[in-house]
Amino acid sequence: MTSHGLTRFSINQMTVKKLSLPELAEACARVGVGQVGLWREPVQEYGVESAAKLMRDAGLAVTTLCRGGFLTDIDAHARVAAVDDNKRAVDEAAVLGTDTLVLVSGGLPAGSRDLTGARERIADALAELGPYAADRGVRLAIEPLHPMYAADRCVVSTLKQANDLAERFPADQVGVCVDTYHVWWDDTAPAELARAGAHGRLHAFQLADWVTPLPEGVLTGRGQLGDGSVDLAAWCGLARDAGHTGPIEVELFNAGLWARDGGEVLAETAERYLRHTT
């Protein structure tokens, strides 16, 4: 049973990554969480069909599958392999019953300094993946990542870039995923959030806080809600104003949280969500 106030809350599996899928389902039942965002690797390990059944039996809705993408390769073989892998990700999303596959677009290929070219290759791949996904009831959600990942993970660094890219395709094929961690610093992001909403492309909305100092490699330092610099209530208000009525997912890559008991972290995250988003 979903707790009052947590109706729109979704826990991204990465926040409590030590939990197995059955443990995640149990913890969600205990805390009163009715929605989860899943990741491909643990789902594949458990078995995609089995994971889908587990979620269905637990009454858990899958809000997103993370993640496809990495579409910036230059080499033709690597590009074909990447598109094939993204099609498998779409298939997995369809089996899991989620309508949203989050894309992390990919960084600069080794030795390349051509951001513009890399961004254009993403568009090329989306032209093939978009129809494939829509045919299976899955929308691709381009997630702009913080500019500190531009070289090695994602050349789409702003919500404006993500919107520009998405709008080259129909909205039921390609939209955006907005995570406060990546866009909180950007004074153009509020207008771009409204733009995404107005065009029916705000396919996923995620929360994480920004805390410093950043850890080496800057991957595992996302802050628990309320611990950092992001005005989460304001961002939730902007998403609401943009017409977003869907899930609000919390995805925290955080070495400190990962070291703790997953059930405890889930309960804490739900409590922080209630405290800081309204």
Next chain:
Amino acid sequence: MTSHGLTRFSINQMTVKKLSLPELAEACARVGVGQVGLWREPVQEYGVESAAKLMRDAGLAVTTLCRGGFLTDIDAHARVAAVDDNKRAVDEAAVLGTDTLVLVSGGLPAGSRDLTGARERIADALAELGPYAADRGVRLAIEPLHPMYAADRCVVSTLKQANDLAERFPADQVGVCVDTYHVWWDDTAPAELARAGAHGRLHAFQLADWVTPLPEGVLTGRGQLGDGSVDLAAWCGLARDAGHTGPIEVELFNAGLWARDGGEVLAETAERYLRHTT
């Protein structure tokens, strides 16, 4: 004597921070470098007048003084102290004979999540500092810092924000400092570079490369020219197209470079500059 090809090159003192000011002057003479960017702390330690004389005697031009700024405090006493300190920085710049004081604007005050308010307080301070600086022949150069510093060092994260802020004041009072390390990822930065040039506000232009993985705290991982993802020649071309004919300063916060012999690093940096900027 300045070497052929290094006429516009300036070495920022931070790149070779182990060198004392006399050692820096000697190393510049050996390598054929005629311009330096200095930092307040080592200059104060050596004595501002003495440093100015040392540079003059060595025939070294001081291209910038780093740095003023940190103007985002809310507390009235802290704000007055910050403005006073920035006036001293202007005075030091004037003594050193440089026309440019670089500003790192400051991050969010402890407990604050109000980026807009912080940016507005910078403008308030500039209204007082701008005329003070111009009266002494010094221009303030707002340096947008990479968005990964938005919380703890600088709420001015894009060149557009820096231009917007600068244009509220006369160009002989306030302009911008563009460092490739901070703006390389931003597809709106080339147009903003042109805008700064067109308005006579491109007061400083600095180079550093972007390398990954980022170190803990993300302060000391700036790449040696040519080691990373930044198309330095393209950025120099953009600066040239923007009308920039002044110094091109290389400022590398890099723990690996700091561990090496400063003279050797200076020679390497000059060589990399020649190789990667044309």
